[in-house]
Amino acid sequence: MAGDRAERTLHHCTPVSERNGRESAGTTVRSVLLTVTAQFGDPEVLSSRVYRPETYHPYPPGVLLFPLDGQRLHVVGADDLATEIRQVLRKGAIPGWSLHEITGATTPIGVLRSLVTARTFGVLEREPFTTIEEVATVPDRALLDLRHVGEKTIEEIRTAIASPEVTQYRQQRPSDAPPAGQVAMNRDDLPHALQLRLAPFLDLLANAGLPAAAESAIIASLATEPVPPADHVVSLLLETAGAHDALAYYLATHGPQTSTWP
Numbered sequence: 001m002a003g004d005r006a007e008r009t010l011h012h013c014t015p016v017s018e019r020n021g022r023e024s025a026g027t028t029v030r031s032v033l034l035t036v037t038a039q040f041g042d043p044e045v046l047s048s049r050v051y052r053p054e055t056y057h058p059y060p061p062g063v064l065l066f067p068l069d070g071q072r073l074h075v076v077g078a079d080d081l082a083t084e085i086r087q088v089l090r091k092g093a094i095p096g097w098s099l100h101e102i103t104g105a106t107t108p109i110g111v112l113r114s115l116v117t118a119r120t121f122g123v124l125e126r127e128p129f130t131t132i133e134e135v136a137t138v139p140d141r142a143l144l145d146l147r148h149v150g151e152k153t154i155e156e157i158r159t160a161i162a163s164p165e166v167t168q169y170r171q172q173r174p175s176d177a178p179p180a181g182q183v184a185m186n187r188d189d190l191p192h193a194l195q196l197r198l199a200p201f202l203d204l205l206a207n208a209g210l211p212a213a214a215e216s217a218i219i220a221s222l223a224t225e226p227v228p229p230a231d232h233v234v235s236l237l238l239e240t241a242g243a244h245d246a247l248a249y250y251l252a253t254h255g256p257q258t259s260t261w262p
Contacts, residue, residue, distance in 0.1 A: 017144075050063045051063065108209045229254060
């Protein structure tokens, strides 16, 4: 039983540079976000790393959080935990804070490999960055919290991001405009139940660097997928057990109930 509790516990390092200041922050994404955002009230705290302790080996990628102007959180990561964090922020479950969304086409982080030193690319590769846009969004002072990042490293990264090679890569991608007669779609156009059911895939899609037209076509296809109806028996069993969070999630990811208790 103790092992099960440990597996569900979330930890954080806030700021990221405080690698010896690892702290437990409860068992839910909301609890850890409430803890971390409270510390972001200090203008000198510019970053946080959230992770599950069983993944600590000994410097886990985890999920990076960076506070931006307007109390927006920049979330860096592509695993299930990152997806959960984005989901909680999109629901408005953290008072005063919202998710910083990276819109438009993105550029794979691998494009920087030949533009920076092996050491600098190793720094980026060790962290959960998947796109150049994710790196570009992080303020310089916050980047300094990352291991082995100094002023010269930041200068090298910024120079590479602004290089003609990156610009050329972006310009050579297929057109971002949707085909004639096709209305551009994004994840917010999907039914809420599908957004929840497909959240991990939608986050991976957002970080895939696809042209907007291709992403829109994929989302349009997803929008045609049926949402299964909720089963009254499942709802009743969850309600009877007092599993209110599970019931709320079940109902949010299913259509209207069509069956009744016999």
